[in-house]
Amino acid sequence: MKPIWILYVITIKNQNMFWKDHRMKRLIYIAAVAAIVLIAASWVGNLVYYHHSQLPKAIFLKHHIEEVRAPGYSFELFYLENKHEKRKLNRIIIPELPNAMITPMPERNRYTHQTMGSMMVQITDLDTSEEQTGGTEPLIIRTVQGYFSDGSMDNMDIGEIRLYTLPADNHENTIASNWSSASSDGTGLYNFLVLKKLQITGISTAYLNELGDSFSLLIDIGRKLPTGSGMPSYQSVAETPLNAAEYPISIHEGDEVSLKYHLNQPLIDASSGSADIYQLLIQLTFEPENGKSAVYSFMISQNWDLSERDVKRIVAAARGDGE
Known part of the structure; x- marks a missing residue:
């Protein structure tokens, strides 16, 4: 009887080891699947977050600028674009000021997902002749032509620029x-x-x-x-x-x-x-x-400075997502 009892014990032990090994493999499998699901969910979440943090396209801030329309006077237009955007804004043309000297400044500030650039516009005497500035009403500019690194062009809203032709200074003695x-x-x-x-x-x-x-x-x-x-x-x-x-x-x-x-x-x-x-x-x-x-x-x-939170709100508004 002793050999049979020993064989029975060995069989029971082998069965226990089998089920323990089976449960362990199952737990490892479940853990691996759970890890893959978590990684995938995290990846999808990061992808969705990144997508919602991107501007649909480069945009100018909304300017409300009054300036004198005379040689030497200037104004600056600020814009935002995605930091890793392949289609970068290179330059602009203002049809109402075809001879203006425009200097691109592509990185005035950097944020997590965007960069702020600007276009410095200097008025020249070629755009301020009497024939061009006739009348007392200001020249109003609301859009510019934006030219991008891929060779494309967009008409871009900038807000409103009002350029005034003022009379020659005649108050020196007053x-x-x-x-x-x-x-x-x-x-x-x-x-x-x-x-x-x-x-x-x-x-x-x-x-x-x-x-x-x-x-x-x-x-x-x-x-x-x-x-x-x-x-x-x-x-x-x-x-x-x-x-x-x-x-x-x-x-x-x-x-x-x-x-x-x-x-x-x-x-x-x-x-x-x-x-x-x-x-x-x-x-x-x-x-x-x-x-x-x-x-x-x-x-x-106006004294101003865009914070990271401000940029997020601008991006959300541009995407139509709300804050």
Whole structure:
């Protein structure tokens, strides 16, 4: 009986080892399949994420720019394109300014999936002849022709550029620029001295209504105090917000006028996801006593910087995905 018992024990052990080995192989197989599924899911997830992080095509930011249409004046157009895009934007042509000097700057900033470039546009005298600039209405540019590395061309929206033909400076003997300052928080001022009695007949920018409460300007008139020798001192005699100004505003000879502004426009539009860049040309029109109407102009530029989150919102809006 002993050999039979030993054989029985050996058989049972062999069966147990078989089932243990079978279960182990099955567990290994299940683990391998699970690992493959996880890797595939991760790969698909990364592929979907990458797909949704890509712009359908290169796009310009939405510009709202006012500038003087005269030789030497310039403006800059910013665009975004995918970092690993094969079809790169090489150059642009502006049909309304066929002789402009345009300098591509392909990498002004880099983000995770995109790069920001710009096109610096300088106006030349060939695009500012009297025949071309006739009339007082501004030249308005809303699209440019974009030429790409694959030889293709697209008409690309850029927002709106307004170029003004201003009368020749005829205020040298009437007002004198004194000084100006600007801060990173969007505040600043322009200060000038009145050499002859005059009346301010208007202060304007094309985007005043569009900006609404995001832009404010205060007209501060300072009168010179009687002092002895040394630097002149001024006392504010009137402060008028631009939206409450009643024209004409009389300014005495020797007065100092400070135009204090605050431009606090959000870079990203909450409803559309577009990035709006503003550059304002403030035009102050005035009439000197016994003189012709003249224009004093100055520029206000928006301080802005695109964050990684901003770029993601722009991409989502361009794709129609929402944020």
